[in-house]
Amino acid sequence: MKKRNILSATALLMFSASVFAAGEHTLALSHYGSPNDTITKATEFMAKRAHELSNGRITIKLHPNSELGPSGTQIDGTRMGTIDIVVVGNPYYTTFNEELNLLDLPFLFRDEAHVEKVLNSEVGDNLLKSLEKSGLKGLAFYEIGFRxxxxxxxxxxxxxxxxxxxxxxxxxxxxxxxxxxxxxxxxxxxxxxxxxxxxxxxxxxxxxxxxxxxxxxxxxxxxxxxxxxxxYTAAPMAMNLDRFNYLDKEDQEILLQAAREGAELEKKLNLEENKxxxxxxxxxxxxxxxxxxxxxxxxxxxxxxxxxxxxxxxxxxxxxxxxx
Structure with missing residues (x-):
């Protein structure tokens, strides 16, 4: 296990590479999903949309299937800046932001429509914003779903x-x-x-x-x-706050839009695929x-x-x- 942790740390450093030159940005996005998982499809779509909307200025390199380490390691890497963007289950955020435990309370949500209404309300906005005190910028709520x-x-x-x-x-x-x-x-x-x-x-x-x-x-x-x-388990997409703030306003808005569009696609796919x-x-x-x-x-x-x-x-x- 010790050897594995060393390898994970090495991988994080190798893949940290955000390139900020001449207005072009290459961002590393890490998540837990297997190749066939809906989060993989959704982040692929999000990366494509960010590239399109920015006229090629923003490139997102995807690291799926926990290849940069377990979920907790991925969040730590994003907070430290060795990873740019992360998507993991909400419970892993609650280790340093206990307020987010709200979303994991058993039988809190009635159904998918109830989830969407809450996460798109002031409650959801404030929970994403609460990540900023931990060095993260909440981009959108992706999901793992009803367990x-x-x-x-x-x-x-x-x-x-x-x-x-x-x-x-x-x-x-x-x-x-x-x-x-x-x-x-x-x-x-x-x-x-x-x-x-x-x-x-x-x-x-x-x-x-x-x-x-x-x-x-x-x-x-x-x-x-x-x-x-x-x-229900949400899966917030979060970005290193300093990296987000480094972007100009236009590129920040592009990332937020692409992130939201990817989240909408993932939820649609989950409803279809669960059946x-x-x-x-x-x-x-x-x-x-x-x-x-x-x-x-x-x-x-x-x-x-x-x-x-x-x-x-x-x-x-x-x-x-x-x-x-």
Missing amino acids: DITNSKKPIKNASDLAGLKLRTTPNPAHIAAFKEWGANPTPMPFNEVYFSLKTGVIDGQENPVHHIYNNNLQEVQKYLSLTHHA IYLEKLKEQGMEVEASPDIASFQDGAKKAWNDYAKKFGNELINQVTETK
Whole structure:
């Protein structure tokens, strides 16, 4: 592991190369997604649009599939300036910006339309702006999506079925608190370690959206899928703040527009692909619980909400829940 960390650090330095010469900008964008993931397609589109809108002044070099290190390392690299732009799941931002835990509260969002309304409101704008105190410029909200539970042991029909299962979760306190309340043994780890950990039995299961499960071949090492939709995970796209401020106003606006267009494409693709991939997962042998007892999960979610309210009050939670 130590050797791997050294290699990751070396890779970050090698790929840091933002070139600012004669008004031309080459930016390194790092993300977690596999080659077939919607985040890969969306960032490819975003890079193309930035190049077009800038008449070739802005070139974005993509580094997908966590090739510059795990998600936490990617964020650290962006804050330090060895990476220019990053897209990773919101839980990895919450390690230094706890206010963003709001978006990860279990059962906070009703559906995709509710998510869009909130993230495009003052609440979403302020959360992106809050990244600036950590040396990042929030460009847009990409997403991982609504999370579902898979495991290799048994069907999950209600919360009590999680008892004793060792499940990979994000490092987000809201996720960890909820799964403890539901009786599981939450085990945070970088996503790029999940497949091998499932295959070798280090963990019993994990929780991610259907498109993410399929595109990372988790059906090869998981038998059961339960469509709990227990939490939504945003994936903010953020840029090193100093690098962003170095750009002139026109190029800043171009990056923001390209980032937003890429986010819109990704969400559209996710809606389409979740339906397609759910059927493919069934065809490949996964047993799907389509209607788990969501009410049985609600009490366990309350602790995460209460923990957040103790630190930040109920105002933001209320703003989200009252959004129509």
